Amino acid sequence: MAFEGLAERLQGTISKIKGKGKVTEQDVKEMMREVRFALIEADVNLKVVKSFIKRVSERAIGQDVMKSLTPGQQVIKIVKDELTELMGGEQSPIKFSQKPPTVILMVGLQGAGKTTTTGKLANVLRKKYNRKPLLVAADIYRPAAIKQLQTLGDQLSLPVFALGTEVSPVDIVRQALEHAKEEHHDVVLIDTAGRLHIDENLMQELKDIRALREPDEVFLVVDSMTGQDAVNVANSFNEAVGITGVVLTKLDGDTRGGAALSIRSVTEKPIKFVGMGEKMDALEPFHPERMASRILGMGDMMSLIEKAQANVDEEKAREMEEKFRTQSFTFDDFLDQMSQVKKMGPLDEILKMLPGANKIKGLENAKIDDKQIGHIEAIILSMTPAEKTNPEIINSSRKKRIAKGSGCSVQEINRLLKQFEDMKKMMKQMTGMTQKGKKKMKLPGLDSLFK
CATH class of the missing domain: 1.10.260.30 (Signal recognition particle, SRP54 subunit, M-domain)
Structure with missing residues (x-):
């Protein structure tokens, strides 16, 4: 599970201060040194680490904490609050359109799990939100992309709109939007093409698709296993085409968790969902406070x-x-x-x-x-x-x-x-x-x- 190393380090650090009846400024400094090491080891962005440590230190050394009856507990609460704020503060819900269909554009680099995540998200929308989603196969470059989405659609008993590889992605999306209105689909999920790296052609294609109709959400799918590279990718996509949220895949894997802790601060875009396994129901809304509690050993x-x-x-x-x-x-x-x-x-x-x-x-x-x-x-x-x-x-x-x-x-x-x-x-x-x-x-x- 992601954060395991970070959780172990942080829990060990806060246990030293937890039961203290009196907490000195030196205690806080020593704790912050350990927290800094733990965050850097977890591959958290260095600027984010510095900002986090500064905020926690300033609050923890305040008079209200030092003179309280339970200063150790107060410091831990500050760490939890700031950790929660670092990851977005509160859960960011999907913005559904007042005039259906809601259009969700799925973007990302090749290999991040975008097509699979598109299927998982459609499943969530149907089960949790009682929506009628349409999956759109707009990736005409990767040979297996259309077939993969159709297989997922069959598996989930969800419709997939596809016109093969000879029709341009813009035309596919245009016809898919018309089809969605005719068949009364209230959500359209567009699986766009990915690349091994960011290039002008990819970004122009995404801009052309956006020009058809401004999407209600643009979800960037990134692999949390890539650590700081995930943050860099998020920044690049956000600057080029604008994203409204991030979906982190493989958060259940052997990842240090740095991407989840950095991406919100760097991009100022919320983490909307996290992939927690390979099964088609293993996509969960991201709750910053719950994740902070789990990292600090407080349960969820x-x-x-x-x-x-x-x-x-x-x-x-x-x-x-x-x-x-x-x-x-x-x-x-x-x-x-x-x-x-x-x-x-x-x-x-x-x-x-x-x-x-x-x-x-x-x-x-x-x-x-x-x-x-x-x-x-x-x-x-x-x-x-x-x-x-x-x-x-x-x-x-x-x-x-x-x-x-x-x-x-x-x-x-x-x-x-x-x-x-x-x-x-x-x-x-x-x-x-x-x-x-x-x-x-x-x-x-x-x-x-x-x-």
Whole structure:
């Protein structure tokens, strides 16, 4: 996940100051030195780093902080506020046209994931905003671009407007806009051509397309793995054709996160969406405050709740809660719950959204991938009804039989049994954390998985 190195460094730094009853100017300076190193290591633009450190230092050394009852907590709040502001302050929504169709121009360099992102965005618009999008294949230069968009359209059951590679992109877009009006599409997503680098021909073509009708949004798709180059690309596109927002792809990958932290300050354009995986539903609106919370180890409860509400069956969740109350939760139920939570994304990433989850012992052992789900299913299906209900009766001979029936090793059986118990213990710890507060936030299905 992006920001992992930065998060680890920042969390280690703020933990030193968190519980201090008195914070000196020297404490703040030492903390800021560590924060500076962490940001530079994360490939954040140097000017952005200097500006950030200056703002935090000035606020942290103020009288209100130094004389407060909880100065350590106040400094951390300042870091979070400034980190949030650095990434845009608040989530920037899509600007829909008052006179449909809304036209969204997708631009970017070749290889950034523009065509795939166009499909993902169309999927989001249909599911979350109840829109009727039309995908337009206006990239006539890359041989597979049109076919790729059509394949995505088929996969998502969304229409794609294409006229092949012999018609100019401007004519394609002109006819697509007419088609959208005739078929009552309220959003038109135009997948434009990319290049390996920025050139005059590319920019002129984009200007000609814009001249047909001023788009409501111009989204620049950039690969967050490219670090500072992503910021440079964003600047160039913004100066040449004007962009209204940025979509960062591969933010779930092994990226240091510098692009996400720099791009808003340098371009003054908001990050609208972030790509968090390869699946077609793995595109999320970018929430600066939530991302700042996650970087500082404070969790991201709102995103977690939204994921749960979108992917977990409420009725099944209630059934599971009842089973826990009556002590009748079985391995079959466990598998069912795992399948539901799996729809929300990788389990280890889901757990990291919980406040304080980074301090929970055993969290690192909770990683479960698709292959493991298949193994779990095979193991559970090889158990007898009695074993599913009372796993404590599974002795050595039973494990050998289950291993033979599932095609798994005895070690895998042991691992699953331990994992089942570990997760229950982990949820007990989490429940203890939430019960200290006045209100307990309820996560449909997720609570049931770990109680």
